[in-house]
Amino acid sequence: MSASRPGLSSQMTLQAAAQIRGLIIDRVLLPGEKILQVELAEQIGVSRSPLREALRTLEAEDMVTYEANRGYVVARFDDDDLTQIHGMRSLLEGELLRTVVRPTADQLVELERINTNLKVALDAQDVTEIVELNRSFHFLIFQLSPLKMVRREVVRLWQLSEAHSAAWWRGVPEVVSRIVTEHEAIIEALRSYDVDGLVQVCEAHRVGGHGHSRMGMFVS
Known part of the structure; x- marks a missing residue:
């Protein structure tokens, strides 16, 4: 006992x-x-x-x-803090993506399922569900990398910026509408095991809202 x-x-x-x-x-x-x-x-x-x-x-x-x-x-983060967090995420997530192994058919199906559910949550403007599904989508991809220590740090940085990201999901609907389509492109890069293409499309996805404001710096 x-x-x-x-x-x-x-x-x-x-x-x-x-x-x-x-x-x-x-x-x-x-x-x-x-x-x-x-x-x-x-x-x-x-x-x-x-x-x-x-x-x-x-x-x-x-x-x-x-x-x-x-x-x-x-904790309260100012713009400089968030810029540093996002910069570290960009570097470390890039390392994870460059080292992913080829996904299985089941893993690709799971990514598609999550993205389908994400579209439903986006249509319903269910921010809590959106944040959870978006996290699940990207973390499943990160799990394909053998770099466990890097992945652990990415999880920590993701959690630090997630409250900021949740506020962004509520505020930029015209950019949010692109998320499902961009996730589909990520899945296709994984399906063809185009690692260079995967890194490029994920980087574009990550900073897709940059032109709107600092609030849109990291959509993923």
Whole structure:
């Protein structure tokens, strides 16, 4: 019984961190907002201990920060921070894409399924579902690369910028409408195993909204 408790506690911490991360991405918790631990623990249904551990986990990911006399607050990023995050993502995601193995038929079918569901979510303007499906689409492709450490860092950077990206999904409908078509081009590059073409189409997709504003710098 006692041997299972550390594992259970760790699982509860991971679940709590995922729930809080989701609240940040969905902008229920806003940048710079103080985290009220008692209220948050009740909201996500955990005790204070796993909540504190979850906040420490998110602090290590730079999603929250600890301030003297305030406690934990949601991290706030300015334009320079976001530019650096996006620059690192561009470099590291390029490395992942250049090292992908040929996808299986089942993996291609899964990418098509996700993209079909993404179109439905876009039509319904369901931002939470859009963000989740878009993440699943790109992370499935990143899984094709053997570079585990690079992939882990890309996941961290993606999470840092995802709340910013979620706000963008709400604000640039004329660019968002191109996402499904661009994903189809990505799938075709994978189907033909055209790695150079894959890198090019993903880079164009990533910065597709740049001409509209800084908010549109990374659509993926």
